[in-house]
Amino acid sequence: MTTRRSFLGTTGLAFLGLQHYTRAADSSRVIEPFGPLIKDPKGIIDLPEGFRYRLLAKRGEPMTDGFKVPGMADGMAAFAGPDGKVVVVCNHEIGLEMTGMGPFANNTRLPDGFDAALSFDSGDDGRNPSLGGTTNLVFDPASGEKTAHFLSLTGTDRNCAGGAMPWGSWITCEEPADLTQGHGQRHGWCFEVKATAEPGVQKPVPLKALGRFRHEAVALDPETGILYLTEDRGDGLLYRFLPEKKNDLTKGQLQALAIVDKPSANLQNYDPDSKWLAAGSAMKATWIDLKDTDSPKDDLRIRGHKAGAARFARGEGIHLVGKSFFICCTDGGPSRRGQIFKLDPSGDAAKPDTLELFLQPEESDLLTNGDNLCPAPWGGIVICEDLIDPSFSPAAHVRCVTPEGKIFTLARNSNGQGEFAGGCFSPDGKWFFVNLQARGLTLAVTGPWEKA
Numbered sequence: 001m002t003t004r005r006s007f008l009g010t011t012g013l014a015f016l017g018l019q020h021y022t023r024a025a026d027s028s029r030v031i032e033p034f035g036p037l038i039k040d041p042k043g044i045i046d047l048p049e050g051f052r053y054r055l056l057a058k059r060g061e062p063m064t065d066g067f068k069v070p071g072m073a074d075g076m077a078a079f080a081g082p083d084g085k086v087v088v089v090c091n092h093e094i095g096l097e098m099t100g101m102g103p104f105a106n107n108t109r110l111p112d113g114f115d116a117a118l119s120f121d122s123g124d125d126g127r128n129p130s131l132g133g134t135t136n137l138v139f140d141p142a143s144g145e146k147t148a149h150f151l152s153l154t155g156t157d158r159n160c161a162g163g164a165m166p167w168g169s170w171i172t173c174e175e176p177a178d179l180t181q182g183h184g185q186r187h188g189w190c191f192e193v194k195a196t197a198e199p200g201v202q203k204p205v206p207l208k209a210l211g212r213f214r215h216e217a218v219a220l221d222p223e224t225g226i227l228y229l230t231e232d233r234g235d236g237l238l239y240r241f242l243p244e245k246k247n248d249l250t251k252g253q254l255q256a257l258a259i260v261d262k263p264s265a266n267l268q269n270y271d272p273d274s275k276w277l278a279a280g281s282a283m284k285a286t287w288i289d290l291k292d293t294d295s296p297k298d299d300l301r302i303r304g305h306k307a308g309a310a311r312f313a314r315g316e317g318i319h320l321v322g323k324s325f326f327i328c329c330t331d332g333g334p335s336r337r338g339q340i341f342k343l344d345p346s347g348d349a350a351k352p353d354t355l356e357l358f359l360q361p362e363e364s365d366l367l368t369n370g371d372n373l374c375p376a377p378w379g380g381i382v383i384c385e386d387l388i389d390p391s392f393s394p395a396a397h398v399r400c401v402t403p404e405g406k407i408f409t410l411a412r413n414s415n416g417q418g419e420f421a422g423g424c425f426s427p428d429g430k431w432f433f434v435n436l437q438a439r440g441l442t443l444a445v446t447g448p449w450e451k452a
Contacts, residue, residue, distance in 0.1 A: 030366055031406045033451050039414065044441065046412040051447030056137060056146045056433075059101070059440025063135070065150035065199050070094060070135065071101030073435035073442055075161030075217060075372060076422035077170050078139075079195035085147065086139045086426045087195045088433050089170040090442065091159040094131040095177055102131035103151050119155030120204035121185040130183060132156040134172050138197045139444065141431055150199040157187035160232065161217035161317060161372060161422075167247065168195050171207070173215030175232055179298035186296070188212040190229075192249070210241055211254045211293040213300050217372075219318045219325055221345065228325055228343070230315030234268070237301045237309050238327065238343075240287060254293045256301075256309035257343075260284035260352050264305050267341075268313035269360065272334035279360040284352040285310075285343070313339065317373040319381070326358065326381060328370040331388045333360045338369045340383075359401075366407050367399045368392045372421055376400060377429030378452040382410065384420035384434065396420050398434065400452065411445065 034048035045053055059071040070092040081087040092101070099107040110119060110126040121130035133154035138147045153159075153172060160175040169192050176187040189206035210218075216232040225246035229239040243252040259265040260283070269277045288307050293300060305311055313332030318325055325343040332339035342358040361367040371386035385396040395416035400408050411434070413420065418438025425432055432445040 029407050031402070031408045033402075033408055034410065034448070037409060037412050043414045044439075045436070045443060045445075046414050047410070047445065047447070051445060053446075054144050054444045055441060056139065056444050057135075057149060057442040063103075063149040063151065067103040067151045068105070069149065069440075070103045070131070070133065070151075071440045072098065073437055073440070074159065074421045075172075076424050076433055076435065077162070077164035077195070078424045078426050078431075078433055079164065079168055079170075080427045081138060081195070081197045084140070084142065085197060086141055086431070087197050088137040088139060088424075088442075089152065089172075089193055089195050090135050090137060090422060090435070091162060091172050092131075092133055092135065093158045093160050093175070093437070094133075095158050096128070096130055096183065098131060103133070103135075103154065107131055118201045118203060120153075120191070120206070121155045121157070121183055121187070123184050130155045130157050130185075130187070132159045132174065134159060134170070134193050136193075136196065136199075137442070139426075139431070139433075141426055141428065144431075144444065144446070148197065148199065151201050152196075153191060153193050153202055153204055155185075155204055156189075156191060157183075160215070162190070163218035163220060163227075163318070165192075165220055165247075166222050169193060170195055171218050171227075171249070173217060173229075175214045175216060179212065179214065179295070186212070188214065188295075188298075190215055190218065190249075207249045208294060209250055209252055209254070211239065211290070211300060212295050213298070216316050217318045219320050221320060221325075224345075224347075226345070228318055230318050230327060231301060231312075232314050232316055232330075233301060234314055234331070235301060235305070235311045236315050237304050238312055238315055239290075254290045255287040256290055256304040256307075257285050257353075257355065258288050258308040259310050259355070260286055262310075263308035265310040267310050267339075267357075268329075268332050269339065269357070270313070270332075270334060270336070274334070277357055279357055282354055282356045285355040286352050312341075316371045316386075317383075319373055319375060321375050321381065326373060328373050328383065330369050330371055330386055335362065336388060337361045337392065338367070340370060340373075366397075366409065367401075370399075371419060372423055374424050376452065377425055378449060380452075382423055382432070384423045386419035386421070398423060402452065413439075415439075
């Protein structure tokens with residue numbers, strides 16, 4: 001199980017550099033500590049010299065529990081497992097209509113003998129079940145081999161990202177395409193999945209106190225027990241959850257961030273003539289209590305904005321780095337290349353927090369449409385790209401930001417098809433796990449990280 005010490009280890013290293021980030025947008029920030037990328041003869045992933053990858057999973061192949069590897073692999077986290085193994089919990093962003101992507105031989109119904117209680121939404125008497133969920137993959141870092149792979153959650157809808165909890169669980173988040181239409185169950189919740197190496201589908205229990213909306217990712221402050229949540233909408237909010245009891249996500253108050261002295265602020269910054277929000281801008285932030293958070297009309301963000309909450313442009317990845325939360329907004333900014341915000345909680349309920357527009361990439365910065373992000377063991381952050389506009393780049397990349405604010409490239413999708421997702425490091429920092437979502441592949445990458 002991941003201890004609090006190991007959970008904070010790499011994030012603390014990253015924070016030491018990120019607090020002195022350089023924001024000027026110019027090509028001098030582009031470096032190549034690993035050297036240039038080398039074209040992969042297998043056409044999967046281009047890496048620098050000295051790096052290598054292992055293909056861990058491919059959509060549709062059989063898993064050790066007899067089910068198929070689901071498609072649309074997205075957010076992930078890696079946990080310390082038994083006997084030196086690593087347990088990688090992986091989301092699968094599968095909607096009801098994606099019957100070719102599900103884990104079953106016939107995805108229009110549950111398998112014979114499958115306990116319907118283990119599917120959050122089993123459909124109509126087991127017919128047309130929801131197909132999203134998670135898998136647990138057990139990895140041996142010594143051999144670089146997968147030792148087990150199995151379905152761990154099913155019956156949910158479009159599990160996009162989530163967040164690792166220091167007690168050894170993954171919070172997986174639903175991002176339904178339509179929250180107003182019912183199926184067997186209403187969707188738009190978060191669920192807890194244990195990072196266990198023991199095969200078995202876990203009973204799905206929605207964490208309804210975390211609200212019902214188009215969830216993307218979560219990040220916990222282990223000191224306070226406060227959980228921060230992003231929303232993947234062009235007019236989404238940034239949320240936090242104050243638990244009644246620390247580390248209990250079943251009861252508490254959901255809130256939305258608001259800018260002091262600028263109620264209902266629009267932080268998307270789409271206007272190229274906007275002068276008030278430039279890279280490096282720091283704002284005082286407070287939090288607004290939200291009501292009726294189960295939101296049957298899918299209007300939680302709308303009601304929150306009317307009450308003063310700030311709007312963000314597709315909040316996606318969020319991660320704690322030291323004492324700061326870094327948040328990717330995929331298509332914010334005048335050029336729609338994305339934004340990264342940094343939130344510094346004050347630690348005092350009587351004092352406002354600080355929100356900074358940490359980075360708003362321009363063309364010379366390389367980075368485009370950041371999505372998932374994670375701390376780098378050497379300091380800084382690693383960001384998976386989700387290209388919104390193909391004219392920005394012919395392929396998605398994994399980009400790194402160094403402690404000095406330099407940007408470099410770790411990997412490129414060799415044939416350009418689809419986004420990278422779920423980037424995360426093993427607890428010892430020697431393996432980097434990542435998905436090529438559209439291609440249905442999960443990879444483990446290793447190499448001379450010390451060059452960074």
